[in-house]
Amino acid sequence: MKAIINAKIITEDEILKGYNLLYMKEVIAISKELPIWAETIDAKGAYLSAGFIDLHIHGSKGADVMDATPHALETISASLLSTGTTSFLATTMTMSEKKIVLALENIKNYNVKNRGGAKILGVHLEGPFINLKKHGAQNPSYIQKPNLELIESYMSIIKMITLAPEVEGGESFIKYIKNKYPKTLLSIGHSNASYEKSKESFKWGISHATHLFNAMNPLHHREPGIVGAVLESDEVSCEIIADMIHLHPIFFNILYQLKKEKLVLVTDAMRAGCMSCGEYDLGGQVVTVKNGEARLSDGTLAGSVLKLNEALKNFYEHSDISLPKLISMVTKTPAQKLGLRVGELKESYMADMVLFDKDFNILKTFVNGEIKFDKNSIF
Numbered sequence: 001m002k003a004i005i006n007a008k009i010i011t012e013d014e015i016l017k018g019y020n021l022l023y024m025k026e027v028i029a030i031s032k033e034l035p036i037w038a039e040t041i042d043a044k045g046a047y048l049s050a051g052f053i054d055l056h057i058h059g060s061k062g063a064d065v066m067d068a069t070p071h072a073l074e075t076i077s078a079s080l081l082s083t084g085t086t087s088f089l090a091t092t093m094t095m096s097e098k099k100i101v102l103a104l105e106n107i108k109n110y111n112v113k114n115r116g117g118a119k120i121l122g123v124h125l126e127g128p129f130i131n132l133k134k135h136g137a138q139n140p141s142y143i144q145k146p147n148l149e150l151i152e153s154y155m156s157i158i159k160m161i162t163l164a165p166e167v168e169g170g171e172s173f174i175k176y177i178k179n180k181y182p183k184t185l186l187s188i189g190h191s192n193a194s195y196e197k198s199k200e201s202f203k204w205g206i207s208h209a210t211h212l213f214n215a216m217n218p219l220h221h222r223e224p225g226i227v228g229a230v231l232e233s234d235e236v237s238c239e240i241i242a243d244m245i246h247l248h249p250i251f252f253n254i255l256y257q258l259k260k261e262k263l264v265l266v267t268d269a270m271r272a273g274c275m276s277c278g279e280y281d282l283g284g285q286v287v288t289v290k291n292g293e294a295r296l297s298d299g300t301l302a303g304s305v306l307k308l309n310e311a312l313k314n315f316y317e318h319s320d321i322s323l324p325k326l327i328s329m330v331t332k333t334p335a336q337k338l339g340l341r342v343g344e345l346k347e348s349y350m351a352d353m354v355l356f357d358k359d360f361n362i363l364k365t366f367v368n369g370e371i372k373f374d375k376n377s378i379f
Helices: 070-083 097-109 148-154 170-180 195-204 225-232 250-262 308-317 323-328 332-338
Strands: 002-005 008-010 020-023 027-031 039-042 047-050 052-057 085-091 119-126 158-163 185-188 237-241 263-266 278-282 285-290 293-295 353-356 362-367 370-374
Touching: 008 323, 047 323, 052 070, 052 119, 052 263, 052 308, 052 332, 070 085, 070 097, 070 119, 070 308, 070 362, 070 370, 085 362, 097 119, 097 148, 148 158, 158 170, 170 185, 170 195, 195 225, 225 250, 237 250, 250 263, 250 323, 250 332, 263 308, 263 332, 308 323
Parallel strands: 002 039, 008 047, 052 085, 085 119, 119 158, 158 185, 237 263
Antiparallel strands: 002 020, 020 027, 047 353, 278 285, 285 293, 353 362, 362 370
């Protein structure tokens, strides 16, 4: 048995002091008692939380999910440990059917055993079933109508699908997926749906919104659109990219007050994540990274270079949220959206954990109870 001592332990509702977290591969207990035989790690007053979960990330450290190689997935997984991310959805792009299938096949066959990085929970299929008018950084040449034949062989690994419900075939596709694969999260995104059509799609099976405000019609006082429909709904969750670029920080507090436990922080990071400025590619398009912004040649935002611990810091500094509720945005809430028993420091939950300081710098990252990143071991 192992124990983390002298930590500020973040639970769903409070920060515990004077307690020890006992664990092996799974969390055993949070207790004031410390067995004499326990192997201890002294947190020295740092915060301890469940490991972070990123529902939307394309790449990191020079690698991209669409590279469709085991090395790319391993590179992404390993690099995310320094950001506190212990699990993520490998996110695809709107590209040719051949490249999408290659990426899905690569993830399906990826052997997670004996890997040292963050866990791949499955696939977030972002496109190609989107609206041409709101393609954003997705390549418009490869947009198509919802196509079950393209993805049905991979539904065992597809945990989330971003699509535009208003496109031809959208309604029947959503209803089919909702009925046959109820655990797959259906998300509205890269869409130009009206307020009325958005509300209708929620009845079909849409229960999430991809990077709210971005790649969708704007909130207008006479045409509330997708944003208005999402903000009004008590059932539909949404994700935001809190990099201070995709969304003005004035909305952080507003969104939390409206969405509470339905708000999720993601990175939408591309291969330039954890890298220096320069030119990269995303979905076959050239992206220039400068001053923390990733843009196509026409100025369109192309994902981000955000790290999940930076997103937490940005949101915390520009809102009135408590630390436990903040951490839930990257732990409990995304875990619940995927129906997984992770994201909380509870008995029998996997010991995916993060130690971080008051500035959200990651000190140690644990996966299945093993230290996979230690800031003190980096030279």
